[in-house]
Amino acid sequence: MAGFPEKVLVIDDDPMLLEMEEQALSRAGDIEIKTCNGYEEALSSVNGFVPDLILLDLRMPGKDGTETISDLKAVPQISKTPVIFVTGEHRVTMQDEYKELDVIGVIHKPFKPSDFIMSIQRLWQAYRFAPDE
Numbered sequence: 001m002a003g004f005p006e007k008v009l010v011i012d013d014d015p016m017l018l019e020m021e022e023q024a025l026s027r028a029g030d031i032e033i034k035t036c037n038g039y040e041e042a043l044s045s046v047n048g049f050v051p052d053l054i055l056l057d058l059r060m061p062g063k064d065g066t067e068t069i070s071d072l073k074a075v076p077q078i079s080k081t082p083v084i085f086v087t088g089e090h091r092v093t094m095q096d097e098y099k100e101l102d103v104i105g106v107i108h109k110p111f112k113p114s115d116f117i118m119s120i121q122r123l124w125q126a127y128r129f130a131p132d133e
Contacts (some may be wrong), residue, residue: 003125005052007032011042011068012057012086017109021055021086024113028120039063043071050077053124058087058106069101082127084120 008031012018018035025033034049036042039062054072058065065085073079082102088109098106105123107116 003128004029004031004121005124006030007034007049007051008053008055009034009036009042009045009049009051009081010055011036011038011060011065012055013038013060014057017057017086020113021116024116025120027113028117039068039071042068043075046072046075046078051081053120054078054081054083055086055107055120056083058085059089066098066101069103073101082124084123 008025010018010021010025010033012021012035015037018037022033022035025031034045034051036045038060042056054069056065056069060068063071065087069083072081080102082104085098085103085106086109087106104127105119107119107123111119
């Protein structure tokens with residue numbers, strides 16, 4: 001799909017949502033997808049998979065999204081990879097601390113698969129075509 005990342009890492013502790021996100025991405029086009037069900041799996045997955053975009057559940061048991069992304073950003077090959085937080089908390093909005101972690105947006109659960117894909121595409125294109133600061 002033009003205007004969409006080619007490789008996406010999806011991290012979510014809810015197996016049903018993880019599968020739904022993967023299926024939605026699969027239908028969106030020729031996208032290489034790696035799914036992880038939490039912090040430990042995500043940290044080990046980036047050794048052999050360098051994503052263009054990370055979709056990350058903000059609230060997970062153990063290390064939450066901000067802690068997970070801080071640790072992932074310590075891995076040199078993904079230190080600048082953009083992140084989209086996916087959360088069920090509707091009070092969460094973009095915050096300055098998120099921008100420092102290369103978070104480019106927030107998608108709120110629940111969502112329809114088509115809305116999910118459209119949100120990713122909108123955020124990805126805004127990121128890709130933003131003027132350099």
